[in-house]
Amino acid sequence: MANIPEDLHYSKDHEWVRVDGNVAVVGITDYAQDSLGDVVYVELPKPGEKFAANESFGSVESVKAVSEVFSPVSGEIAEANDSLTDAPEKVNTDPYGDGWMIRVKMSAPGEVDSLLTAAEYEDFTKGDTE
Amino acid sequence: MSEITKVTSHINANEALIFERSQPGRIGYRLPPLDVEEQAIETLVPKQFLRDDDLEGVPEVSEVDIIRHFVRMSTWNYSIDQGMYPLGSCTMKYNSRLNEKVARIPGFAGLHPLTDAEDAQGALEVIYELQQHLAEITGLPGISLQPAAGAHGEMTGVMIIRAFIDARDGEAGSAKRRTMLIPDSAHGTNPASAHLSGFSVKTIRSTPEGLTDLDHLRELCSHGEVAGLMLTNPNTLGLFEKNIQEICRIVHDAGGLVYMDGANMNALVGVARPGDMGVDVIHLNLHKTFSTPHGGGGPGCGPCCCTKELEPFLPVPRVVAQTSVGASDERHRLDSMPLKLRLDFDQPQSIGRVKAFFGNYGMMLRALAYIQTHGNDGLREATEAAVLNARYIAHGLTSDYDKPYNNPPMHEVVFTDKRQTRKGVHTLDIAKRLIDYGFHPMTIYFPLIVQGAMLIEPTESVGRQELDQFIDAMRSIAREAVDDPELVLNAPHTTRIGRLDEAAAARKPVLRWKPKAKADAAKET
Numbered sequence: 001m002a003n004i005p006e007d008l009h010y011s012k013d014h015e016w017v018r019v020d021g022n023v024a025v026v027g028i029t030d031y032a033q034d035s036l037g038d039v040v041y042v043e044l045p046k047p048g049e050k051f052a053a054n055e056s057f058g059s060v061e062s063v064k065a066v067s068e069v070f071s072p073v074s075g076e077i078a079e080a081n082d083s084l085t086d087a088p089e090k091v092n093t094d095p096y097g098d099g100w101m102i103r104v105k106m107s108a109p110g111e112v113d114s115l116l117t118a119a120e121y122e123d124f125t126k127g128d129t130e
Numbered sequence: 131m132s133e134i135t136k137v138t139s140h141i142n143a144n145e146a147l148i149f150e151r152s153q154p155g156r157i158g159y160r161l162p163p164l165d166v167e168e169q170a171i172e173t174l175v176p177k178q179f180l181r182d183d184d185l186e187g188v189p190e191v192s193e194v195d196i197i198r199h200f201v202r203m204s205t206w207n208y209s210i211d212q213g214m215y216p217l218g219s220c221t222m223k224y225n226s227r228l229n230e231k232v233a234r235i236p237g238f239a240g241l242h243p244l245t246d247a248e249d250a251q252g253a254l255e256v257i258y259e260l261q262q263h264l265a266e267i268t269g270l271p272g273i274s275l276q277p278a279a280g281a282h283g284e285m286t287g288v289m290i291i292r293a294f295i296d297a298r299d300g301e302a303g304s305a306k307r308r309t310m311l312i313p314d315s316a317h318g319t320n321p322a323s324a325h326l327s328g329f330s331v332k333t334i335r336s337t338p339e340g341l342t343d344l345d346h347l348r349e350l351c352s353h354g355e356v357a358g359l360m361l362t363n364p365n366t367l368g369l370f371e372k373n374i375q376e377i378c379r380i381v382h383d384a385g386g387l388v389y390m391d392g393a394n395m396n397a398l399v400g401v402a403r404p405g406d407m408g409v410d411v412i413h414l415n416l417h418k419t420f421s422t423p424h425g426g427g428g429p430g431c432g433p434c435c436c437t438k439e440l441e442p443f444l445p446v447p448r449v450v451a452q453t454s455v456g457a458s459d460e461r462h463r464l465d466s467m468p469l470k471l472r473l474d475f476d477q478p479q480s481i482g483r484v485k486a487f488f489g490n491y492g493m494m495l496r497a498l499a500y501i502q503t504h505g506n507d508g509l510r511e512a513t514e515a516a517v518l519n520a521r522y523i524a525h526g527l528t529s530d531y532d533k534p535y536n537n538p539p540m541h542e543v544v545f546t547d548k549r550q551t552r553k554g555v556h557t558l559d560i561a562k563r564l565i566d567y568g569f570h571p572m573t574i575y576f577p578l579i580v581q582g583a584m585l586i587e588p589t590e591s592v593g594r595q596e597l598d599q600f601i602d603a604m605r606s607i608a609r610e611a612v613d614d615p616e617l618v619l620n621a622p623h624t625t626r627i628g629r630l631d632e633a634a635a636a637r638k639p640v641l642r643w644k645p646k647a648k649a650d651a652a653k654e655t
Contacts (some may be wrong), residue, residue, distance in 0.1 A: 008319030035581065037558075064558075064575040065633045066318070088637060 002031035010121035011072040022130040037061035039091040044080040075104040149527030187645040205365040218573035218585025221418035229496035234572040243487040254471040270407025272441030276485040283413030283432025288327040307357040340367040340535040342544040362391040366577040368542035378408025397541035411436040420497035425600040431493035447473035499500035515590035526601035532606035542587035555611040559584040563621035567603035
């Protein structure tokens with residue numbers, strides 16, 4: 001059973017968001033990393049780059065496939081987790097912790113409200129597998 | 131069984147690297163003494179071109195060492211000449227020896243690529259005639275054989291769309307049309323080709339039946355910026371896009387063009403023509419559909435075929451027939467009179483050259499030999515057999531594996547690992563276990579929209595007996611996944627090397643050999 005922390009927001013593209021004031025921390029969910037399999041490369045944007053909600057901000061390469069990752073919120077990249085370049089396996093081992101991908105200075109913090117709750121995301125992933 | 135040490139000159143399952151075979155002073159040549167005064171290399175070659183690093187580790191071997199080394203390793207390959215290769219989406223059909231013989235005819239094989247057209251009429255006739263055949267097969271009259279691979283042909287097609295829209299809409303109008311629509315089931319090369327040609331990609335959803343979602347297509351087209359659609363038909367799920375004419379109409383009404391990825395033409399040749407469906411431009415893979423070798427990534431040939439309307443934008447030079455008045459006549463009948471062929475560079479709207487000379491010519495010879503030996507009826511028969519074989523497998527495996535789409539498949543069929551995952555056995559494990567049964571695995575984890583996908587394409591090259599063997603092997607693996615999952619999880623067991631750590635290989639790749647001392651030093655730092 002995939003781990004879905006209560007205190008996070010989720011997108012239908014399997015990203016999670018942790019709100020920290022005006023900043024959103026974004027990564028991919030436990031369900032996503034499990035579906036992808038062993039992650040071997042993560043491509044992330046540079047600080048200062050701007051993305052609209054649902055826009056692709058990078059990609060995750062696993063032994064199965066290369067997948068785009070989408071920003072659930074609009075804003076400017078404050079920081080990217082560059083440690084994933086040398087240790088992409090963190091996305092598998094700690095998707096909600098050390099495996100975080102970007103910190104976004106949100107331009108429209110209200111967007112978070114339209115994301116899924118943990119319970120909604122759990123239902124969504126069940127629909128995905130049935 | 132205890133480990134034994136074989137003498138090195140004997141066939142060894144663990145062949146040493148060529149670097150490790152090195153013996154100081156061994157050489158594979160002997161040159162006669164110079165009959166001029168020997169000069170120091172520094173006096174002949176400018177310093178900046180001289181290597182100044184030491185050549186430590188460059189192997190010192192004899193000719194026979196080299197030959198044996200590579201021949202031994204060649205025996206580790208699995209090839210289409212050894213058995214079934216059901217790699218979905220790749221159409222690994224048997225490559226007939228006759229094609230190889232034709233490609234080696236000295237007059238063709240030895241022809242210099244800079245030979246004047248006047249003196250290379252026979253070679254040009256091969257190109258011209260193959261073009262005529264491909265035009266008839268696709269229903270699209272404009273052809274370039276230059277592209278060297280499928281993705282190359284695809285990009286050529288997309289560049290032609292771009293050039294056509296630039297010419298039709300003018301610079302300002304064209305700048306507003308930069309959206310390429312691509313279904314979520316597409317090959318990854320499609321968005322790459324679109325992006326490289328200056329388009330941004332919007333993804334069309336698939337319906338639960340695995341087909342292009344027409345409502346979503348209409349919605350995306352209504353935004354008004356659509357340059358075109360890139361569609362594979364049958365799509366990568368092996369399903370025929372039965373709404374193809376409606377799809378083309380929607381895109382055309384929105385002012386866009388339809389590009390068809392011809393990767394799956396093995397399901398259509400001799401039966402249905404993309405040109406008749408409303409497609410504007412398509413690429414073919416001679417190395418899939420027309421039986422030329424895939425050969426370790428190349429050389430391939432990915433002809434680009436288009437409508438009369440798009441023809442002026444095809445790459446140059448074009449091989450055209452010359453009539454008595456000097457104008458080209460594409461409809462020239464091959465059997466009516468001897469052709470005079472020439473290279474036409476005078477195509478001002480052309481996107482230009484996309485490959486040196488004329489493309490990978492040897493592939494054209496093989497494809498022409500394939501088409502001519504099959505004939506019209508034979509090509510149709512091959513298509514029907516390819517579809518029948520895939521449906522036979524679809525039927526044979528439905529009881530043991532989850533088949534996510536109910537529609538009858540065309541030339542390939544997709545299954546998933548859904549039933550096996552309950553015991554912890556996944557697609558990768560099933561594929562690895564299949565190796566133990568003597569088959570090359572199917573394509574796995576593609577298409578991306580199918581979780582745990584196994585894409586199986588038997589092609590027309592296998593008979594009933596081999597199909598049954600394959601089905602038996604797959605059903606046996608399904609039983610093993612229940613009775614003895616560890617057996618499947620640790621497969622393969624019968625190969626020279628067991629399960630590889632693919633993640634470690636990708637995360638920490640060792641890309642080159644280093645002398646032991648240096649490798650040790652590198653590890654310490």
